[in-house]
Amino acid sequence: MALSRDEVLACLRGIDAPSGTNLVEAGLVRALNVEGTSVRFVMEVESPEPYTNAKSEAEDALKNLGASAVSIVMTAHSTPKPPPDLGTGRKAEPAGPEKIPGIDRIIAVASGKGGVGKSTVASNLACALAAEGRRVGLLDADVYGPSQPRMLGVSGRPQSPDGKIILPLRNHGVTMMSIGLMTNEDQAVVWRGPMLMGALQQMLSQVQWGALDVLIVDLPPGTGDVQMTLAQKAHLDGAIVVSTPQDVALLDAR
Known part of the structure; x- marks a missing residue:
């Protein structure tokens, strides 16, 4: 029996995320694709280690729901580092004439x-x-x-x-x-x-x-x-x- 998108989301709401909410409310479920009994989605996390158990629980829950194939890909993204400061540590000088205080x-x-x-x-x-x-x-x-x-x-x-x-x-x-x-x-x-x-x-x-x-x-x-x-x-x-x-x-x- 084919699964619906709502059924899959309801199932994933029952999986706790390390943040204290569930996978859906935490915004971790991305690019969800449900075709018949095949379910694929991406878990976008900062670091994969804390979410390993949640991924396994989601796979088991979806299979118990009736999914014949479950594919969950975890992607870890990091905050880009700021560009190196190539200046001399001084404040940027004003580009034009300025009033002198007082x-x-x-x-x-x-x-x-x-x-x-x-x-x-x-x-x-x-x-x-x-x-x-x-x-x-x-x-x-x-x-x-x-x-x-x-x-x-x-x-x-x-x-x-x-x-x-x-x-x-x-x-x-x-x-x-x-x-x-x-x-x-x-x-x-x-x-x-x-x-x-x-x-x-x-x-x-x-x-x-x-x-x-x-x-x-x-x-x-x-x-x-x-x-x-x-x-x-x-x-x-x-x-x-x-x-x-x-x-x-x-x-x-x-």
Whole structure:
């Protein structure tokens, strides 16, 4: 007498699974095929050893039900391992410019060439905004000619209590950090790309700027690693390009 699918499933519900339920409720019976008195299905398990007895009981129960041929195939599947971490253990760097926590706006002050008054404009703008009650920071990123310490009348080495966070200096209501405070006054700064980029990122992220309405960044003259790093890492809200009225100076600025 031919068996029906419902009869086979009802029979398998009487077989206990190691999980505490039966084979059907545990979702172990897959690809069930009932043809006459022939029954075939797959038991999909994580490991075959705990289910050996359940398989034998299912075969005996189906034969007692009237099955002439019973085929139960157990397949063991394992959770695929995650791909190896080929990184360096560091967090992935952001793909684009990001806002610096605590700083509302960043304004870059640049020039096409040196000696046009760029640093003077940056320091005067910072002091003017501070005089109006704004919380202002001034970052002297002109690594080749850092003049903001003299402009604002500050001196001395910035402190770092924990060796990580740098405490900026303050005068005229302006919070200021300059690479000139980290080097000797009579020492030339001869840095290439990676060192420039690292210094700028350190002054942006490791200086304890606090809450600022605006951070003014005094850039080196021209275009180079410092300018590109700032544009790639920090979200700029505006830029001021300083120039003198001579034709050659305006050509450089443009």
